[in-house]
Amino acid sequence: MASPDALQYEAEQFLYHEAALIDQRHYREWLELFTEDAVYWLPTEEENPDTGHPTSIIREDREGIAKRIKRLEHPVTLTEVPPRRARHFISNVVARSLGETEIFVTSNQLVYSFRLGVQVQYPGSWEHTLRRVGGQLRICQKKVYLLGNDRALAQLPVL
Amino acid sequence: MAIRTRSTVDSLVEKDRVRRAVYTDPSIFSLEMERIYLGSWIxxxxxxxxxxxxxxxxxxxxxxxxxxxxxxxxxxxxxxxxxxxxxxxxxxxxxxxxxxxxxxxxxxxxxxxxxxxxxxxxxxxxxxxxxxxxxxxxxxxxxxxxxxxxxxFNPDVPELEEHLGRAAQYIDAFVDRAPAGKIQVRKPLKTEYAGNWKLQIDNFADGYHPPFTHPAVFGGPTERASRAPTNGTEASRRGGGTRSFGRGHSFSDLGRFRASNRFPEELSLHPSYVSALTDRFGPERARELALADTYLLIYPNLYLQTLLSHFRLVKPQAVDRTHVYGYPCDLVGAPDVLNDELARVTMAWTSPGGEVQVDDMEAFSRVQRGLRADPQEWVLFTMDQNEHVNEYGEVEGGGMGDSRARGSFREWARLMAEPS
Incomplete structure (x- = not known):
């Protein structure tokens, strides 16, 4: 098992890498970061709504993420012409081991999104469950708790 | 702009076109809040x-x-x-x-x-x-x-059942699709767009835009022929088309023409679900309810989409800012696999992180910007003029839905000119 410092470094580098892929709109490479059983989840609640029938802003499997990317890359998707420009800022990263193969990483992130003369900020708490697959870290769950996720929102950038 | 009389309302709204100021003028918005949102059933x-x-x-x-x-x-x-x-x-x-x-x-x-x-x-x-x-x-x-x-807020509105009129039968159908005869809503998806509230209302009735606004989801214009009947007489004969009920309410029935690309038919016809509906309604009505693909507007702010079992509420915030809440509705008594998939598709349609409403919101904000170019110019609702009035006094139309929008603006003009 990696030392705490090495684990922390590895987790941070992974988050930076993932954020860069999204910000540069390398969506297919981003998709490759997810495991086959991955869940990408943006709840509408402040706390974890694991019980009952949660409504989610996004809750999708790898196939759903692939479909999302297909739409983003479609040549005449209205919301992407002209394209949205975004930058992730990442801080407060805490990583801990979950058994031999998984790492649970929490971070605060702030995404600046700019399109058609309007800049919007999306701050929140990110939770990644990462799994070591063939020597590479992969995302098996990514959960984003946006501040204000229970209010009316305009179209979200990829978070 | 002061519009306190019938003649000024008439200068803004004709039978198939509307001045662009109706979407952009803050004083008209204020009067809409007073006469429509505080004046009618909401x-x-x-x-x-x-x-x-x-x-x-x-x-x-x-x-x-x-x-x-x-x-x-x-x-x-x-x-x-x-x-x-x-x-x-x-x-x-x-x-x-x-x-x-x-x-x-x-x-x-x-x-x-x-x-x-x-x-x-x-x-x-x-x-x-x-x-x-x-x-x-x-x-x-x-x-x-x-x-x-x-x-x-208006003590003088007629009884709710009178207000709903014959549109109520499609609220019945929406709820009767639940084997237990009742629905249970989940928490809503909430969106905001930079446009007038009526852009969403118009859009609910608009069957013209999907291949252009949502090409990645529904296929582009060349991939999708217009298969719905295009006039009221043909619509009645073939069982599709649109209906305007009066008081601004209207609906479209597209079930026979494009249900299959909205939601998997085999799931809509889940055997235990259809069997439960059949016990209550008999086989013919059970199948009709399970596959119902109707789109109902209860003017001015409620929209029910039957096939996906969700409704939306339109909440005007300002002349150029609107919230829309989408509520997934569980059909109580239906299998979890059906309710969960209905909710999943509703999320994809109505969420700010989804794939359908986000395109519409983009179109609305573009329209709102463009309308400012000339407030005296017209917004056109001139498609599909081949309508007829049925035995109940309802306007039956076909095609893309302008017949419905014309019906909504008849109610808009009535409420704006004559409170209550």
């Missing part, structure tokens, strides 16, 4: 949002804060969310359960039916002070239909 969602005694949600009509509650005796109350003392809101939580509502300023405390229960230092208000006179004010009119809550 939908406030569904009572399954507050299923248990003490459950509540906060809401708004035309910027006025409202509290919807379920009292201990099971009754639903729609109250002004404003303390009778100095006026503070007594609740600022979106939804929850509370035994009472305590004003944060001086502690006046109200029961969930609005009664004023506690006034700290009440004796200081003098011997004649009567708590019974200072309950939270109820809206003048409140009624439900199949669990849908409606309220009005």
């Amino acid at each position: 939908s406030l969602g569904h009572e399954s949002e507050v299923p248990e005694p003490g459950d509540f949600k906060t809401d708004e009509i035309a910027g006025r804060p409202i509290l919807v509650t379920r009292h201990n005796d099971g009754t639903v109350h729609v109250l002004l969310n404003a303390c009778r003392h100095r006026g503070a809101t007594v609740c600022e939580i979106a939804s929850g359960n509370a035994p009472a509502f305590k004003c944060p300023y001086h502690g006046w405390t109200y029961r969930s039916n609005g009664e004023l229960a506690i006034v700290p230092s009440q004796e200081a208000f003098g011997p004649d002070f009567d708590r019974n006179e200072y309950g939270l004010r109820p809206l003048p009119r409140v009624a439900t239909y199949r669990g849908f809550i409606f309220a009005s």
Whole structure:
């Protein structure tokens, strides 16, 4: 098992890498970061709504993420012409081991999104469950708790 | 622009076109709030949002804060969310359960039916002070239909059932699709766009835009021929088309033409689900309900999409800013696999992180910007003029839905010119 410092470094580098892929709109490479059983989840609640029938802003499997990317890359998707420009800022990263193969990483992130003369900020708490697959870290769950996720929102950038 | 008379309304709205100022002029928006949102019946969602005694949600009509509650005796109350003392809101939580509502300023405390229960230092208000006179004010009119809550600030609106008229049968169908005869809403998806509220209302009736606005989801214009009947007579004969009921309500029935690309037919026809519906309605009606692909607008702010079992509420915020809430509705008694997939598709359609409403919102904001180019120019609703009036006085049309939009603007003109 990696030392705490090495684990922390590895987790941070992974988050930076993932954020860069999204910000540069390398969506297919981003998709490759997810495991086959991955869940990408943006709840509408402040706390974890694991019980009952949660409504989610996004809750999708790898196939759903692939479909999302297909739409983003479609040549005449209205919301992407002209394209949205975004930058992730990442801080407060805490990583801990979950058994031999998984790492649970929490971070605060702030995404600046700019399109058609309007800049919007999306701050929140990110939770990644990462799994070591063939020597590479992969995302098996990514959960984003946006501040204000229970209010009316305009179209979200990829978070 | 002052529009206080029939003639000024007539200068804004003709039978198949509307001045662009109707979407951009703040004074027209103010008058809409007064005459339409405070003047007519407004939908406030569904009572399954507050299923248990003490459950509540906060809401708004035309910027006025409202509290919807379920009292201990099971009754639903729609109250002004404003303390009778100095006026503070007594609740600022979106939804929850509370035994009472305590004003944060001086502690006046109200029961969930609005009664004023506690006034700290009440004796200081003098011997004649009567708590019974200072309950939270109820809206003048409140009624439900199949669990849908409606309220009005206008005491003179007709009875709700008269207001809904024959459009009510499609609310019935929406609810009857649940084997238990009732729906249970999930929490709503909430979106905001930079455009006038009527852009969303027009869009609900617009069957013309999908291949252009949503090419990645529904296929582009070359991939999709117009298969729906294009005039009222043909629509009646073939069983599709549109209907305007009066009072602005309207619906489209597209079930036979494109249900399959909205939702998997085999799931809509899940055997245990169809069997449960058949027990209640017989095989023919059961199949019709299971596959119903109707789109109902209850003017001015409720839209029911039957096949995907969701409804939406339109909440105007300003002349150029609007919220739309999408509510997934579980069909009580249907298999979880069906309800979960209905909710999943509804999320994809109505969420700010989804794939359909986000394109519409982009179109709305582009329209709102473009409309400012010339407020005196017209917005056109001139497609599909081949309509006829049926035995109930309803306008039947076909094609892309402009017939419905024309019907909504007849109600708009009526309400704007003649309050109530």
